[in-house]
Amino acid sequence: MVGQWKKEGGKMVKLIDKCLKGSTIIETITASVIFLIVFIASFSVLSALAPANTSGLELIDAGYRVSGLYRELADGMHQDGEYNTQYSWGKISATLEHYFDYSDLRQLSITVTFNSSRKRIIYRYVVEKVQ
Numbered sequence: 001m002v003g004q005w006k007k008e009g010g011k012m013v014k015l016i017d018k019c020l021k022g023s024t025i026i027e028t029i030t031a032s033v034i035f036l037i038v039f040i041a042s043f044s045v046l047s048a049l050a051p052a053n054t055s056g057l058e059l060i061d062a063g064y065r066v067s068g069l070y071r072e073l074a075d076g077m078h079q080d081g082e083y084n085t086q087y088s089w090g091k092i093s094a095t096l097e098h099y100f101d102y103s104d105l106r107q108l109s110i111t112v113t114f115n116s117s118r119k120r121i122i123y124r125y126v127v128e129k130v131q
Contacts, residue, residue, distance in 0.1 A: 058089040062112045073108055076130035090114040104129050
């Protein structure tokens, strides 16, 4: 049909065949494989950057220990200072100190450090001092 002429309404009109050619199965598979390789490479780089050596049980145990330590030290009756506790998965350090110029407030900082990774979790609280 391309390049053919037809008489329409007293005028000669050129017929053009407009067909879209579909991609072959080989082109589709090749593009899919390339996207898959890029996807896997990006995730392997991202997972290598994040220290993920800490297990879920260690995180749960650390959270439980921190909440217990907070309840103990936030009662307002402990002296200022540093409190350290060692566990099989790492250590918890708590520091109790004055909060700026307020005599009835203190800052409680609890730091969790894991042995298996470089991960540290820091909690900061402002607690009231019992007089």
